[in-house]
Amino acid sequence: MVGHIKLAGFIVTLLVIFLPSFTLAQDFSFSVSPAEVHIDNLPPGEAAEFELTIHNKEEIAHNFTIATFQPPEEERREGRAEFPDDRWMSFSSQEIEVAANSKANVTVTVAIPREQQWAGGGWEIWLGVAAESSDLLAVRLYSRLLVSTTPAMEARSNAGLVAGIVGGIVLLGCGGYYYFRRKTKTE
């Protein structure tokens, strides 16, 4: 039976074309910068943005797509965890046409939800840029994005600051009250 299937396959193959392309093979080159971005001390509930530049080094215009990619643990920078949710990332455009020998910018926004559980985080996610193509070989360039959020300790130090202000008001109030009282008595 197997032999029969193999024979049948062999007979029909003369009509099959795999990965065809009759145009001339050509060099293809583009670049992405920055290759690595660090966003530090981003408080939960706030957002940060930066520009990703795509440089099309070809003589013709190309469409480029931008997408996030979760790298495996062994590829991440030391101490970095998986980015919790790639929906926190947004791009001014996920697809952009870049003219020949030109550069174009895409604005990348990182917005961390307000929940305190995201405080003190240190994550990594990659931004992949690829040129749209139907060729067999394609190139994708990744920009590493490392995001760290303000530590949870800060929330406690804010509470301490507020308590200090309240205490200060009370002490100053008492001091002022006694000062004015003594002044009034003296008069």
Place this chain on the structure above:
Amino acid sequence: MKAVITSLVVAIILAFIFSLPALAQESGTITITMIGVNEISISLDKTQWPLGEVAADTEYPTSPPIEWCTLTVEGNCNVNTFIVGEDAEWIDNPGAYKWTLSNDGTNGENMYGLRFRISGDTARGYVPITKTEGEFWPYGGGSSLAPGDTKQFGLKLLTPTYFVGGRQMQAQITISAVAA
């Protein structure tokens, strides 16, 4: 009474004057750092492989076998490189028929294998291309590629043991790079 109110107002004002710098510091500075003036780039001197008609259960190496395409590291940072493949789809009706890419370079019915070999990579020889990103140039020992480095490589296609004939199939192999 007047003394109480005056004292409170003065106390509040003073407390806020002294706490403002601290509050400003607590609001935090978000720093965005772009490491160096770094630009990542790799280029390939070939992106197409005109194979034409193929037979079942047959190996097709590129010509020359392992110096067919040249990858050049451009930009100004060292890179780690990866390679990933995908199922080959029928161009006329991609959802209706495909060849599944095997995960070990072997073949089967409607399953094909892809391998690559880098010139100079004597340790690994031909390496299967799978649907999961794998190392292109092995960088595990700290041997990432530097700007100006070039690597020549070739591909080998192993067609399915059986497939439906007369259909034009298409797939894509993606070579990617990230700052080392």
